[in-house]
Amino acid sequence: MKTLGKIHHRKPLEIVSVASDCGRAGRLAALGFLPGRKVRVSRVAPLGDPISIEMEGQEISVRRAEANLIEVKEVK
Amino acid sequence: MIAAAPARPVRIALLGNPNTGKSTLFNRLTGLRQHIANYPGITVEKKTGAMVLSGRQIELIDLPGTYSLAAASPDERVVMDALGGRFGHQAPDLIVCVVDATNIKRNMLLVSEAAELGIPMVIALNQWDAAKRNGLQINHELLADRLGVPVVPTVAKRGGGLEELKKAVGHALAEPRQIPRILWPEFIEESRDLVCNGLEQEDVTGPEALRMIFDTDSAFADKIGHKDKLPGLLKAAREVIRSHGMNPASAEAVLHYRHLEALLDGVIGGDGRVARTRNSVDALLLNRFWGTLIFFAVMYVVFQSLYAWAGPLMDLIDAGTSLVQGAVSPLLAGTPVIQSLVTDGIIAGVGGVLIFLPQILLLFLFIAVLEDTGYLARAAFLMDKLFGWCGLNGKSFVPLLSGYACAIPGVMAARTLEDPKARITTILMTPFMSCSARLPVYVLLIGAFVEPAYGPIVAGWALFVMHFVGAAVAMPLAWFMNRCILKIKAQPFILEMPDYRVPTFRNVFIRMWERGREFVIRAGTVILAFSVIIWALLYFPRSESVAKNARETFVAAQSATMPSVEVAAALANPDSELSLKLSHRIDGAYIEQSYLGRFGKAVQPVFDLAGFDWKITVGILSSFPAREVMIATMGIIYNLGADVDEGSDDLRSILAQEKWHDGPRAGQPVYSLPVVLGLMVFFALCMQCGATVAIVAKELNWGWAAGSFATMTALAWVAAVIIYQIGSRL
Structure with a gap:
C-alpha cells in the first residue's frame, strides 16, 4: 500500500485509510481526507515539497510528511 | 419580538x-x-x-x-x-x-x-x-x-x-433556531458518559468531554488538569471507540461528514470543478522556473518599498520632528530640564514612534493585496521547504524578509501565520534579520578599519556577509527552540489554495488602518516610555560642576597653544569654532557623568572580555533603545557632537587613532581588527531596539519579549567575546 506523500504522478487515487491516531491525522480527517474520497496530486512545489492535492473541487497543499499519514490506492 | x-x-x-x-x-x-x-x-x-x-x-x-x-x-x-x-x-x-x-x-x-x-x-x-x-x-x-x-x-x-x-x-x-444536531452512535455516547461520570465533581459538558476524547493532544484536557485520572479515562473512552472499529482521531470527522451527507443531499448540483482560469494561472505562478522568478520579483518590490520607498516619508517625519523640536525648544529655554525632556525625550519619542508608520502601512498594503488576491498562499507553497526544517513555514518568508528593512513591521506581519508554534518562532527570529538600522554601524566600522587595510573588494564582501550573520544564527536557533523549548504540539502545515480574487480598496484600507492604529496605540506608548527613560539616564544627574570642569580643562589646554586673551575672545562668540568644540567637550563630559555613562564604566569589565573600552560600552548601552543612536553617541563621546554620520571622516580617523590610556593594553589601539569584527557581530545579534521589544511583547507577551531580549544580548556578547579572544591570539 502506498501513502500519499510518496506519490510522484498525477493519476486519480482513492483514500484507503487514515490509520494513525495522532492529532495530525485528526486534522486531515476534518479537512475531508477520509476513506473512499477521490484525490489527485495536482502540483508539487519547486523544491519537491509540499504537494498540492485536489479533492472534491478544492485544492489543499500539505507537506509530504503529513500526506504520508494517508494511505491511497490507484483508481483504474 | x-x-x-x-x-x-x-x-x-x-x-x-x-x-x-x-x-x-x-x-x-x-x-x-x-x-x-x-x-x-x-x-x-x-x-x-x-x-x-x-x-x-x-x-x-x-x-x-x-x-x-x-x-x-x-x-x-x-x-x-x-x-x-x-x-x-x-x-x-x-x-x-x-x-x-x-x-x-x-x-x-x-x-x-x-x-x-x-x-x-x-x-x-x-x-x-x-x-x-x-x-x-x-x-x-x-x-x-x-x-x-x-x-x-x-x-x-x-x-x-x-x-x-x-x-x-x-x-x-x-425567534432563535438551531440546526439539527448529529445523532451520535451509542458507543460515542457511552465513551462520553464514561468521561463525564468519571469527572463528576468537575463541571465538564458533554461537548467538552467529546473534544477531549477526539483530540489526541487536547488543549482542553491540559487546561482542566486532573492529571491523576483524566488520561486513564480518555484512554478508556478511546478504547470504546476503537472496539467499534473506528479510529478515535478521525471518528468525529467521519461521523459528522456522514451526518452532513444526509443534510446536504440534493442541495448542491453541478460538478464543482476547480475553476479553469485558476488552473492556468497556477500553472504559471507555481511553475518551477517562472513561478520562482515571479516570486522573487514580487518580493523584490515588497522589499524595495520598505527599504527605499518608505525613505522619503520617513525623512519627512524626521524633518517634522526636528521642526516641532525647533519650534518648541525656545519656548522652554527658561528651564533646561523641561526643555530637554520635552524636545529630546517626548517629541523625539513621538517622532520615534511615527517613523515606523510608513513601513508598517506599506507592508500591510502589500500583505492585504497579496492575501486577498490569493498569492500569499502560493508564495508560502513555493518557499515552505526552505523553512520547514527549523519549525518555520512558507508563510515566514514575508515577515523575515521585512525584517531586513525593519523588525517592527516584520513582527506584525507574522500575524499571517495561523499555526501558533510557527508564529511564535517567526516572531522571535525576525529581529535577527539585519535591519536597515544596523547598516550605518557596519558602514562606519568597515569604512574606518576594513577598507583602509584590505581594500574596497574585501570591504564590500564584509558588508555583504554581515547581512547574513543574524540569519545564520537564527535558523539553527529556531530549530533548537522547536525541538526543546516550545511545548506546543506541531500541527500539520495546511495551505488552502484559494481562488484568485481582485482585492477591494475598502478591505485593503481597513487592514492598513487597523494595523497602523494598533501600532501607534499599543506599541507606541511603550516606545515613548522607553525614549523618556533613556533620555533621563543620559541627562541626569547633570551637575553644574561637570560643565565647569570641562570648560576649565578646555581653556587650560587651549591656552597652552595660543594666547589666553584670544581663547577668551573666541569663546565669547558662541558661533566660533572654539565655542563649538567646547560645547562638544561639555556634551561629552555630561554623557560620561550621566547615570548611563557611569553604568557603562561600571559594566565595562564585562565587555572588556570582548576588548571593548568604556566608550564603546557606553555607546552600546545607549543604543539599546535604538541601535542607530550608536553613531550619534560615539560622536558625543569622542567630542565631535551628535551631528556625525557613518560617513564622517572625523569620526573614522578619531576611532582609528584611539588608544588604551592605561591597563595592560596601554598604548595599543582600541579598535584592533578582532574588536571591530566583534563589535559588528555584536550589533548583528543584539536586540538593541526598544520598539522591537515592545512589539514582541504586544504580539506575544512580556515573557517572550524579555526572553528574546536576554537571549539575543547574551548571544551577541558571547559571539563578540569569542571573536576577540580567538582573534587577538592569532
Whole structure:
C-alpha cells in the first residue's frame, strides 16, 4: 500500500485509510481526507515539497510528511 | 419580538473556516467601529466590533478562522471557549456561520461541530458569486429547510446580501433556531458518559468531554488538569471507540461528514470543478522556473518599498520632528530640564514612534493585496521547504524578509501565520534579520578599519556577509527552540489554495488602518516610555560642576597653544569654532557623568572580555533603545557632537587613532581588527531596539519579549567575546 506523500504522478487515487491516531491525522480527517474520497496530486512545489492535492473541487497543499499519514490506492 | 430591551448588548459571534471572507464580512458589518485586543495569555487577537440592528446594540465577535473545533494549543482553544462561554469568555447569543459556498460540505463540518453547543445560528453562504462561476447550483432554500435556520447567500466583498443577512439575524434573535444536531452512535455516547461520570465533581459538558476524547493532544484536557485520572479515562473512552472499529482521531470527522451527507443531499448540483482560469494561472505562478522568478520579483518590490520607498516619508517625519523640536525648544529655554525632556525625550519619542508608520502601512498594503488576491498562499507553497526544517513555514518568508528593512513591521506581519508554534518562532527570529538600522554601524566600522587595510573588494564582501550573520544564527536557533523549548504540539502545515480574487480598496484600507492604529496605540506608548527613560539616564544627574570642569580643562589646554586673551575672545562668540568644540567637550563630559555613562564604566569589565573600552560600552548601552543612536553617541563621546554620520571622516580617523590610556593594553589601539569584527557581530545579534521589544511583547507577551531580549544580548556578547579572544591570539 502506498501513502500519499510518496506519490510522484498525477493519476486519480482513492483514500484507503487514515490509520494513525495522532492529532495530525485528526486534522486531515476534518479537512475531508477520509476513506473512499477521490484525490489527485495536482502540483508539487519547486523544491519537491509540499504537494498540492485536489479533492472534491478544492485544492489543499500539505507537506509530504503529513500526506504520508494517508494511505491511497490507484483508481483504474 | 423581545419585549424589553436587554441591559447588555446582544453578542453575535462570526464563525467560519479560514479564507471564507469572514473578516471581510466583519469589516462590512462594523466598518471602522472595531476594537482589537489580545485574548489573555495567548497570542490570538480578539476582534470585536459594534453594530446597530433595528435599534439594538450588537457586539460582533470575529472568531479566528478554523477548520474544526479541535484544539491542541491554548490559541486554538479560543473558538471552543468563546462559543462555550468558558474560562472568562461569555457565550454568544447567536452564531453567524460564514460558509464558503464553493466548498459547502467541508465548511459545514465546523458548523455541525458548533451545533453541539446549542446556540442559535444563521448561515451566510458567502462567495455566492464564485460558486456560481465555478458551475455549482446550490439550492439554498432547500438547505434552509433542512437546517431549520435562515440561510442567506452573500457576497461580502461587494456587500451583496448584507441587508438580507441583517434581516435574518434580526429574525433569528426574535425567534432563535438551531440546526439539527448529529445523532451520535451509542458507543460515542457511552465513551462520553464514561468521561463525564468519571469527572463528576468537575463541571465538564458533554461537548467538552467529546473534544477531549477526539483530540489526541487536547488543549482542553491540559487546561482542566486532573492529571491523576483524566488520561486513564480518555484512554478508556478511546478504547470504546476503537472496539467499534473506528479510529478515535478521525471518528468525529467521519461521523459528522456522514451526518452532513444526509443534510446536504440534493442541495448542491453541478460538478464543482476547480475553476479553469485558476488552473492556468497556477500553472504559471507555481511553475518551477517562472513561478520562482515571479516570486522573487514580487518580493523584490515588497522589499524595495520598505527599504527605499518608505525613505522619503520617513525623512519627512524626521524633518517634522526636528521642526516641532525647533519650534518648541525656545519656548522652554527658561528651564533646561523641561526643555530637554520635552524636545529630546517626548517629541523625539513621538517622532520615534511615527517613523515606523510608513513601513508598517506599506507592508500591510502589500500583505492585504497579496492575501486577498490569493498569492500569499502560493508564495508560502513555493518557499515552505526552505523553512520547514527549523519549525518555520512558507508563510515566514514575508515577515523575515521585512525584517531586513525593519523588525517592527516584520513582527506584525507574522500575524499571517495561523499555526501558533510557527508564529511564535517567526516572531522571535525576525529581529535577527539585519535591519536597515544596523547598516550605518557596519558602514562606519568597515569604512574606518576594513577598507583602509584590505581594500574596497574585501570591504564590500564584509558588508555583504554581515547581512547574513543574524540569519545564520537564527535558523539553527529556531530549530533548537522547536525541538526543546516550545511545548506546543506541531500541527500539520495546511495551505488552502484559494481562488484568485481582485482585492477591494475598502478591505485593503481597513487592514492598513487597523494595523497602523494598533501600532501607534499599543506599541507606541511603550516606545515613548522607553525614549523618556533613556533620555533621563543620559541627562541626569547633570551637575553644574561637570560643565565647569570641562570648560576649565578646555581653556587650560587651549591656552597652552595660543594666547589666553584670544581663547577668551573666541569663546565669547558662541558661533566660533572654539565655542563649538567646547560645547562638544561639555556634551561629552555630561554623557560620561550621566547615570548611563557611569553604568557603562561600571559594566565595562564585562565587555572588556570582548576588548571593548568604556566608550564603546557606553555607546552600546545607549543604543539599546535604538541601535542607530550608536553613531550619534560615539560622536558625543569622542567630542565631535551628535551631528556625525557613518560617513564622517572625523569620526573614522578619531576611532582609528584611539588608544588604551592605561591597563595592560596601554598604548595599543582600541579598535584592533578582532574588536571591530566583534563589535559588528555584536550589533548583528543584539536586540538593541526598544520598539522591537515592545512589539514582541504586544504580539506575544512580556515573557517572550524579555526572553528574546536576554537571549539575543547574551548571544551577541558571547559571539563578540569569542571573536576577540580567538582573534587577538592569532
